[in-house]
Amino acid sequence: MKKIKTSPLLPQEFVVENISENEANIIAYPFEVGYAVSLAHPLRRFLLSSSQGYAPVAIKVEGAKHEFDSIRGMLEDISEFIINLKSIRFKLKNDETDAEVTYTFTGPKEIKGSDLSNEQVEIVTPDAFLATLNEDATLTFTLKIYQGIGFVPSEDIRDELDDGFIPLDAYFTPVRKATYEIDNVLVEDNPNFEKVIMNIVTDGQIGPVDAFKNALEVMYAQMAVFNSEISVAAPTTVERVDETPEIKKLMGRIEDLGLSARSFNCLDRSAVKFIGEIVMMSEADLKNVKNLGKKSYEEIVDKVAEYGFAVGADLSDEVVSAVKKKIEAE
Structure with missing residues (x-):
């Protein structure tokens, strides 16, 4: 049962x-x-x-009218540039929730995530690749970066943007x-x-x-x-007790003592499960355990001593309180 x-x-x-x-x-x-x-x-x-996370929701590239355009001197076209941009993860500084940031780069240069860090923006993927510029290339672009949750498709952003900005799928989740x-x-x-x-x-x-x-x-x-609408009792916070080596030993089960069947059964029938319970007993309390004879009493005292404790030991208040709380939680 x-x-x-x-x-x-x-x-x-x-x-x-x-x-x-x-x-x-x-x-x-x-x-x-x-x-x-x-x-x-x-x-x-x-x-x-x-x-909550951060993501660019729109980009404006100087000299590009749409995402299928290209920039003179940049190896990647705008669509590939946008794909690379999605692999770069942004974080706004000073607890800002949105920002508009403009960057300008001249070639020859391989642009990585670390190049986009400034006083407004921190890049948490600094090694992510963005674009490659030739010697005669100049790249200027502006990003709108927002804080949000989940995923927002570019179609939901398009109508809210200023002219010249290309909407981006926004992957906010970090x-x-x-x-x-x-x-x-x-x-x-x-x-x-x-x-x-x-x-x-x-x-x-x-x-x-x-x-x-x-x-x-x-x-x-x-x-x-x-x-x-429904009155619900506030949940009780479960207090966790930091286990010191002493508390861990006291929380050992009586099975660990290697007692004879008779001694073990006497304790078990009296609902004594942990070594700490025996240690916190007085000698008189232990002797009064039902059906516990003199030999069983002496065996338990000896086994507890071998374990490193004594029946009725003078434990600190902190240890006693911690052991009692853990026993009650079991």
Whole structure:
């Protein structure tokens, strides 16, 4: 018979694995069966669709009337130039939400993303190639750069532009990849709890952890619509306790002590699961465990001593509080 519950287990562990500056794994566990995917999937959608980023929405090239034109002395035509421009990722400085920036280059020169950085704009893909100019070439162009979310096609921008500007498809999202895996994790000998591992890769406009935080904020904001008509109790924040080596040992299970079956069963039937619970007992409390005889008592005291502790040990208030919180969370 399954254990009867009145509420699902709350996940206690949250880990960030920084793989690189623009990639990280976000790990949380343990979840009840089915809960991990229920949270991970919408978070992935919000990461890809609601993360704020920057993109050029229009370009005006001196001497070019449309995207199929060409410029004297530039190897690429305008359409190829625009394709290359899409691989360059911009970030406006000083928290600006839009900017109009003009560049002028003379040949011979191979223009890269790093050449577009100035006091208004930071380029997060400095090695991206843009264009090649011959000796007699001069290239002047103006970009309209905006902050936004998701993808906006050029057709939606065309009517809002000044004469001479060519609309561009705007890829705002700074999240290049957001995937997740669901693994099983053991909780109290039950292997059916779940761990979610979310891998996030960004283009450098924003860090993966900040992108995850923004996705959470958007998710909470979307759900706030229900608060207007339905009174919902505010969720309790799960306090995570930093585990010192001492706390980790105290949170070891009584199985780790290698007790005889009789001693183990006495503790197990009294709902004693962790070594820390024995250490925090007084000698009198341990002796009063139901059906625990003298030999079993002495065995437990000896095994706890071998583990590095003593029954009734004088632990610091911080350690006692931390162990109690973790035991309550189990």
